[in-house]
Amino acid sequence: MNRRQALFGLCGLAFAGRGARAVAETGGDAVRIGMTPVFLDDQVGFLGAWRDYLAQALGRPVEFIQRGSYREIVELMRQEKLHFAWLCGYPYVREQRWMRLLVVPVHQGQPLYRSYLIVPARDTATTRIAELRDRVFAFSDPDSNSGYLYPHYQLNRANTSPANFFRRSFFTYSHKKVVEAVALEVAHGGAVDGYVWDTLARTHAELTGRTRVADRSPPFGFPPFVAGPVASPALFRRMQAILLAMHDDGAGAGFLRQLNLDRFALGTPALYADIERMLRAVGQPNV
């Protein structure tokens, strides 16, 4: 590709992007994808580019919908206002009666991730959540596996609960903010998505550097892409194919690299059996 062609290509992309946005604004037949803070969802520029990429691949406008909590996304999906969503394994397990598994991200060669217990870097002693009795603790989202369900399950097994065990606990509704809360020592400990912490360590080392990973959970199924009832089988298949092939073309691989993911893969509900077990043990079908 010589320079002139590249220039034309760029111009074409720019116009295509503008066209796609125009369609998206009018609503119409846009594919609506709900995004949650299971990844670093505050990268607006990146999201715009990825959206345009997906729109071009689909041949339809794409809209990313972001909300403050997982629950709002789940509700929108239940109300058939979203076709797809990138959710945590916990709400998927809870709502799998009407949600279909689209694809599962592969991180470091496996469709798995862990929950990290993090403490301020000054705290060099703590190794387990049980050592944080009567301290202030930060959870990410009540619908997050890594940021709430897993630590909750651990406390349950110790015959206690967050409300009784901690002096005070609170939700930040974002993994990144849990890291901030612990880094600023507002909280003495926090539960965070290991994948998010690792990705942050690459891009915001000054923030993660003020925290220390005190404990790591066993691996769980990675937060999946799911489809809601409103997504037609054709759209489901088309979207699945696009995502599964993303790592094969340059632009797609670029987005995956930015997401700190290897690729997308097909997943089975069995991947989330551990989460389901914990959910049952905690005995909270709905928080």
Place this chain on the structure above:
Amino acid sequence: MLHFRDISFRYKIPLRATVLVLVTATVLTTSLLLREYRDLRRDMLDGSARWSAVLSQTLVAPMLHDDLWRAFEIVRAATSPGGGEQASAITLVDPRLRIYVSTDPARYPILAPLHERGEAAREIASRIDGAAGTASHSVEIADKLYVITPIDADGVRLGHMILEHTSTFMQSRFAGMWLSATLVTLFVLLLILPVSWFWGRRMAEPLVHLADCIGKVGATIPPPGALQFEDSKDELGQVGRAVARMFDELREKEGLEREMLFSERLAAIGRLTGGIAHEINNPLGGMLNAIGTYRKHGASDPELAARTMSLLERGLLQIRDTVSALLVEAKAPSHPLAPQDIEDVHILLKPEAAKKSARLQWNCELPDEIPLPATLVRQVLINLVLNALQAVEAGGTVACDIGLSADGMTMAVRNDGRYIEESRLPYLFEPFVGDGNGKHGLGLWITYQIVTGLGGHISVQSEPGLTVFAVDLPLGMAVEMESAS
């Protein structure tokens, strides 16, 4: 050491102007800055209170929903650099005065009772307890300013927001203001000072010129046109005119004096000539008469011829005496003055005193020979004592003190006789100004000539009952004279 009062006006006026400008600038700047500081402080308090009210409104929802992280994010944004109104820390407390959340969790950990978190926190806790109403109020503790704002929702108190300003924040803003004010002042001074210096010098210049001109008076009188001044109506103009007038008068007076001196001299010459003419005329008349008589009668009368010759001789001798008295000079070589010479004069004059039955007190303290011509000194002493003896009444006293001083020999001749009227004093040492008792009046004139010839000085003081003639003769001068002779 140089005193300020000794400095020339050329520098004094500009210096004063400079000091005045500096003081004015300092006072003005300081007062303006003080006012600015007050305004700044008030603005800051007002702004802080308003801002606190707004901030507390946004905190209602998170606190009502117990969303700790959201509340934290709001207060953190408010304290982050560039968050507008700079607060160093914001702490939220619940209605039970426990820390809800703080931007400084190390000092104010969550759920800790506020009053346990240090002196300032205890004070604030007591203020919150005592305060009523919904308005925010500020309190200064140590060097920090705290703005306490209640967080209310529908009349229910959810807690309080405590906003902490460090005074350094105020100081840094004030320091910036101070710096810029100082720079502006310095810049203005930079402009004003040369101007004031220039004007000061300009003002001093005429004064300095006047002082220079006046300072010359004594040695000379500045010629017309040397004094230049602006012909204004102010004080300088007045002084200038007065000084110019004074110079004119001085010059006039000097002219008059020169004229007077000249006519005095002429008068003195006239008197001298008259005296000489008179002194010579008298014997001349007698001699011409004698010659006339001889021609008429005495060609054959040897007795008459002898008488005539004798008369002529006496007349000529008198004329010679007169002339030689006028030609005073250090005639004969003389030996140095010794105490014995003075004693000789004493002995010589004792009979004269006895004749007048006057007392003659003699007090000579000359230690030894001194280098002064004895003959001349003796003549001066004789003249003065004879004059004194002549002046005293019978039974009066004439005293004579002779001694040595650092400057040379001193003689003082006192008498308690007739005093010399003041009007005669100026002419006393002129020839032929006798006191009218028949003497030709050359004694004092001769004395004066001898004394001045020896480089000395003679003075007279006279009042009823005491007349003193004092003579000072320097020794060095006399030595020269002697060696010259």
